[in-house]
Amino acid sequence: MSSLLIGVAGGTASGKTTLARILKESFQDNVTILKHDYYYHDRSHFKVADHKINFDHPDSFETELLVKHLEELKNGRSIKRPLYSYKTNERLKQTKLVKPAPIVIVEGILIFHYQSLKDLLDLKIYVDTDADIRLLRRISRDIKERDRTFESVKAQYLRTVKPMHQKFVEPTKYQADIIIPHGGLNEIANDLIIKKIKDHLDQ
Numbered sequence: 001m002s003s004l005l006i007g008v009a010g011g012t013a014s015g016k017t018t019l020a021r022i023l024k025e026s027f028q029d030n031v032t033i034l035k036h037d038y039y040y041h042d043r044s045h046f047k048v049a050d051h052k053i054n055f056d057h058p059d060s061f062e063t064e065l066l067v068k069h070l071e072e073l074k075n076g077r078s079i080k081r082p083l084y085s086y087k088t089n090e091r092l093k094q095t096k097l098v099k100p101a102p103i104v105i106v107e108g109i110l111i112f113h114y115q116s117l118k119d120l121l122d123l124k125i126y127v128d129t130d131a132d133i134r135l136l137r138r139i140s141r142d143i144k145e146r147d148r149t150f151e152s153v154k155a156q157y158l159r160t161v162k163p164m165h166q167k168f169v170e171p172t173k174y175q176a177d178i179i180i181p182h183g184g185l186n187e188i189a190n191d192l193i194i195k196k197i198k199d200h201l202d203q
């Protein structure tokens with residue numbers, strides 16, 4: 001059986017990681033998760049504050065490498081994925097071994113922007129959460145987990161995150177097979193996706 005490739009897109013802090021985590025908890029070793037964020041270009045040479053760098057433009061990622069890795073996984077071969085630090089904007093020297101699995105979830109704000117990536121996906125899910133909720137979540141998460149200050153989150157949001165969302169992320173919503181409202185813990189939507197995955201595993 002070839003792997004089922006599921007893409008989970010949506011704005012920052014919409015609940016993509018939360019959905020991927022719920023699917024991983026339900027299906028354990030049957031699920032492998034790859035984040036587009038692992039494939040950010042290295043920006044550690046920038047000595048300026050984070051909010052000066054545009055991390056929300058499609059050119060910020062090495063998407064060709066992600067596409068190559070997804071093809072490898074789909075063909076049953078392991079890959080060594082990059083490791084990325086949000087704290088230092090750095091692509092680390094080490095890599096992490098990722099084994100193929102029946103379900104591969106790829107997650108990221110812009111994954112439906114690239115035709116080559118979209119063509120590989122069997123199911124495209126867009127997690128749709130209101131911008132004010134996402135901003136509140138992002139402020140808490142970035143301060144707690146990504147070593148940011150309120151001022152830096154605010155400046156980055158206004159300078160790049162919001163305009164790039166409107167220009168590049170939001171339009172990809174209509175590329176999705178399923179749009180999940182109130183993303184993160186939408187139980188009905190999550191149950192439907194779990195059912196779809198079970199059907200694939202039972203084939």
Ligand SMILES: Nc1ncnc2c1ncn2[C@@H]1O[C@H](COP(=O)(O)OP(=O)(O)O)[C@@H](O)[C@H]1O
Pocket residue numbers: 010011012013014015016017018019137138141182183184185186
């Ligand atoms: N339904 C929800 N209710 C409250 N907080 C949530 C919900 N879904 C996600 N979060 C929180 O919001 C933050 C961003 O969620 P996450 O799933 O990491 O989003 P994304 O991967 O889209 O950036 C995390 O701190 C997460 O715990």
Ligand SMILES: O=c1ccn([C@@H]2O[C@H](COP(=O)(O)O)[C@@H](O)[C@H]2O)c(=O)[nH]1
Pocket residue numbers: 011012013016037040050055056085086087088089090108109161
């Ligand atoms: O070094 C970095 C890399 C990325 N970001 C921000 O992360 C989000 C995407 O991650 P989500 O988990 O989907 O929120 C994106 O909006 C970038 O702005 C960063 O701040 N620093």
